[in-house]
Amino acid sequence: MSAPAAAxxxxxxxxxxxxxxxxxxxxxxRGIRPRLIEHIRLSYASIAIGLLLAVPLGLACVRWKPLYxxxxxxxxxxxxxxSIALFFLLLPYTGFSDWTAIVPLAVYTLVILLPNVVDGLHxxxxxxxxxxxxxxFGPLRRLVRVETPVALPVIIAGLRVASVATISMxxxxxxxxxxxxxxxxxxxxFRRQFDAPIVVGVVLVVLLAFATDALLVxxxxxxxxxxxxxxxxxxxxxxxxxxxxxxxxxxxxxxTAVAPxxxx
Amino acid sequence: MEILDGLxxxxxxxxxxSGSAGIPARLGEHVYYSLLALVLxxxxxxxxxxxxxxxxxxxxxxxxxxxxxxxxxxxGVLFLVVMAAGIGLVPVIAALVAxxxxxxxxxxxxxxxxxxxxxxxxxxxxxxxxxxxxxRLELPVALPLxxxxxxxxxxxxxxxxxxAAYVGVGGLGRxxxxxxxxxxxxxxxxxxxxxxxxxxxxxxxxxxxRRLLVAPGLRAQAAPAR
Numbered sequence: 277m278s279a280p281a282a283a284x285x286x287x288x289x290x291x292x293x294x295x296x297x298x299x300x301x302x303x304x305x306r307g308i309r310p311r312l313i314e315h316i317r318l319s320y321a322s323i324a325i326g327l328l329l330a331v332p333l334g335l336a337c338v339r340w341k342p343l344y345x346x347x348x349x350x351x352x353x354x355x356x357x358x359s360i361a362l363f364f365l366l367l368p369y370t371g372f373s374d375w376t377a378i379v380p381l382a383v384y385t386l387v388i389l390l391p392n393v394v395d396g397l398h399x400x401x402x403x404x405x406x407x408x409x410x411x412x413f414g415p416l417r418r419l420v421r422v423e424t425p426v427a428l429p430v431i432i433a434g435l436r437v438a439s440v441a442t443i444s445m446x447x448x449x450x451x452x453x454x455x456x457x458x459x460x461x462x463x464x465x466f467r468r469q470f471d472a473p474i475v476v477g478v479v480l481v482v483l484l485a486f487a488t489d490a491l492l493v494x495x496x497x498x499x500x501x502x503x504x505x506x507x508x509x510x511x512x513x514x515x516x517x518x519x520x521x522x523x524x525x526x527x528x529x530x531x532t533a534v535a536p537x538x539x540x
Numbered sequence: 541m542e543i544l545d546g547l548x549x550x551x552x553x554x555x556x557x558s559g560s561a562g563i564p565a566r567l568g569e570h571v572y573y574s575l576l577a578l579v580l581x582x583x584x585x586x587x588x589x590x591x592x593x594x595x596x597x598x599x600x601x602x603x604x605x606x607x608x609x610x611x612x613x614x615x616g617v618l619f620l621v622v623m624a625a626g627i628g629l630v631p632v633i634a635a636l637v638a639x640x641x642x643x644x645x646x647x648x649x650x651x652x653x654x655x656x657x658x659x660x661x662x663x664x665x666x667x668x669x670x671x672x673x674x675x676r677l678e679l680p681v682a683l684p685l686x687x688x689x690x691x692x693x694x695x696x697x698x699x700x701x702x703x704a705a706y707v708g709v710g711g712l713g714r715x716x717x718x719x720x721x722x723x724x725x726x727x728x729x730x731x732x733x734x735x736x737x738x739x740x741x742x743x744x745x746x747x748x749x750r751r752l753l754v755a756p757g758l759r760a761q762a763a764p765a766r
Contacts, residue, residue: 352743353736353739353740355695355699356695356698356699356735356736356739356740357699357732357735357736358699358700358702358703358713358716358732358735359699360702360703360713360716360717361702361716361728361729361731361732361735362732364716364719364720364728365725365728365729365732367720440607440610440611441610443611444610444611444612444613444614445613445614446613447613447614447615447616448613448614448615448703450615451615451706457613458613458615458616461613461615461616461619462615462619465619466619466622466623469623471620471623474616474619474620474623475620477613477616478612478613478616478617478620481611481612481613481616482608482611482612485610485611486607486611489607
């Protein structure tokens, strides 16, 4: 058989396996679909908890500046701890509950989300803040109505990087018996020396990451309608100025938003 | 306190410091895998990033590919290559390279793209050709970002090289997996402490490289956020 035909045959085999094992109506815990749902649950919970931690921590860092460097160092050191070690260390306390996977993954997201929340809030122009004060906005209302919306694009940029990294990292939790699609890769694939489940697991993880990314882009468009309105089609002065600012911001953004993707 | 005592005892045990399962040997393996993966990734990602950044060709493709590699689950890549090539160094390095290429590639590309167009005009005005502009202007100016990309990749590789132990190739991950198998908490903690220490040393090395390599005029201006 020629090479392309063999490759096609192999792909057909993988597809057939996926179709045959997608879902077992009699056994709801078996098959690919429950693993996918578990993967979504673990990764989305980690990202949400990470964001819930990053926002108050970021606010505290903006309010009390000396807090930021030690906190960031601490988060970076935690990020260097191998995920598998954290899973093993949590196992005696949280057992085989979802928390064994969620706690370390939520902590890892902070390494991306915390700097982005801080940078986003720092980016609010002073005159905007002063205008809000002059209009009689109190600190809380200013935060919710003015500062958060202005910081939103940077925060969502961080969320996009963190979500791709987290979704890819959930798979490692399969080594402690969690891990959604990672269980497909490890238990059904590697332990049985069968390549189809591994390929299906990898492809679904990548697709889930891309779909989540698209959702976040959509959320950003819906939450910051002014960004679209401010971008006229013709090359106006404003657009060129905006492009110049964006270029000037690029290194700073790249150092935070682009920096840490995923790790095993 | 009990945990700390166990950890100290683990590090103080003389048996820990010699032989093929000792800390020096495991540390050596870990550094070897990490370094090999990082050098290979840099050899792939830096030239490609310089090319796409300089010419603007394939920028979108690069970003998409980097995004794709970023979403790849490391253990999936590891196990697939193990099944194709057998147990050994190849699957570990392949998985680590897939992990390390995206940050290096994206940061190199961004670094070259974000060089001030005025500087580029000045270089052309001084009579530099395309390649000279790239090597004598764009690379030095982009260097801080390239180094950030390399550092990010290096820290991730060091942390992730632990999974090499799962396919039986050694490294510091052995302490974590063996510790779990023997229910030896001090061993897991000891392995983790060594990995974190290695990551911290890596970060410091890159801070040193930044001091040595980046032009003094750029250092103040391009101080990274982290």
